[in-house]
Amino acid sequence: MTLLDQPTGPSASVWPPDAHGPRRDPAPLLPDPEPFRMLGTPAADKLDPELLRDLYRRLVLGRRYNQQATTLTKQGRLAVYPASTGQEACQVAAAAVLRETDWLFPSYRDTLAVVSRGVRPVAALTLLRGNAHHGWDPKAHRTAPLCTPLATQAPHAVGLAHAARLRGDDVVALTMVGDGGTSEGDFHEALNFAGVLNAPVVFLVQNNGYAISVPLSKQSAAPTLAHKAVGYGISGRLVDGNDAAAVHSVLTEAVEHARSGRGPVLVEAVTYRLEAHTNADDATRYRTSDEVVAWRQRDPLAVLERHLREHDLIDDAGVAAAAEAAEELAAEMRAEFHSEPELDPMSLFEHVYAEPTPQLREQADLLAAELAAEADPR
Known part of the structure; x- marks a missing residue:
């Protein structure tokens, strides 16, 4: 008899309950068949107008931030700059749904989310400027450093959230990962630990269609990335990542779900990277202009502004005010990046380990000797 031939049903359980525990019904963990949407649906009529206007202002600031960083x-x-143009709804919503005491664990593309948490742009972009490992105090902003290796921040988020709960602290950790990051072992290890520990963590996967040049179809055969949640015993949600109201709603529910002790949540936001992977990438080599044009029709900023205008929730003055605030942000960024910072090469060895390793001390001594030789060539 093969496995496929074995009888099924309550009386044919393969494993005794005392050995492996009761089986869980996977149905409540599965995501909806289609991404959740609010704008353009009857659900939009119940949305708070002020929330929508606030999301719009955040999107306008975010778009201008991406444009200015690209120019810099x-x-x-x-x-280097990995723009989040087209993904701003995910970025601003992730920051907006967290309390000041919660933690954000971003990837390298999530500098807009970091700025939305209150970090100054020049500090948020320090790593990408190439001046230092990091530019802000993580504890002060409850925001971890940018993570360049794919998905390695996800286990850190689980560890921090679990530790906070053991201490009795009311903390939720939200970690942001791209679709490419879901192919990494760290991502799956994080999901497994989160499920087993019932850690208060939300995983936000921004599925923008490509891991650099590799399309999603060559990364995963799963129905959706949100379906990956059920394999680890956690809830999966699927949302339209270009619908700012929907992303905000789903993430709000996910954070509350995790905070209340009901377990971690994996949210897949279906969105699109309108710009190239970074300024060093030629996206025309792996995607067509027609594809990009089609997604520009679903630009999250344009979608929300259209909704606000159609429902008389914003006028030309409101649009102009948001644009003016965005220009002020851009001017601040230009001013901050105008002057070159004074750099200390020896700072490379700070904040790497609490107690420097012998190898790190050896490297620091070598650099110190080289700097001394340059200063005194005799």
Whole structure:
């Protein structure tokens, strides 16, 4: 008899309950068949107008932030910049749903989410500028450093959230991962630990269609990335990542679900990266202009502004006010990046380990000797 031939049903359980525990019904953990949407649906009529206007202002600021950072890169002020243009709804919603006491664990593309948490742009972009490992105090902002290796921040988020709960602290950790990050072992290990520990963590997967040049179809055969949650015993949600109201709603529910002790949540936001992977990438080599044009029709900023205008929730004055605030942000960024910072090469060895390793001390001594030789060539 093969496994497929074995009888099924309550009386044919393969494993005794005392050995492996009771089986869980996977149905409540599965995501909806289609991404959840609010704008353009009857549900939008129940939305708070002030919330929508606030999300709109945040999106306008976010779009201008991406534009200015891209310009700074072209001017040589930044070494590299991975824009989140087209993904701003995910970025601003992730920051907006968290309390000041919660923690955000971003990836390298999530500098807008970091700025939305109150970090100054020049500090949020320090790593991408190439000046230092990091630019802000993580404890002060409850925001972990940018993570360049894919998904390695996810286990950190689980560990912090679990530790906070053991201490009795009311903390939720939200970690942001791209679709490419879901192919990494760290991502799956984090999901497994989160499920077993019932840790108060929310995993936000921004599925923008590509891991650099690799399309999602060559990364995963799962129905959706949100379906990956059920394998680890956690809830999966699927949302339209270009619908700012829907992303805010789903993430709000996910954070509350985790905070209340009901377990972690994996949210897949279906969105699109309108710009190239970074300024060093030529996206025309792996996607068509028609594809990009089609997704521009679903630009999260344009979608929300259209909804606000159609429902008389914003006028030309409101749009102009948001644009003016965005220009002020851009001017602040230009001013902060105008002057070159004074750098200390020896700072490379700070904040790497609480207690420097012998190898790190050896490297620091070598650099110190080289700097001394340059200062005194005799």
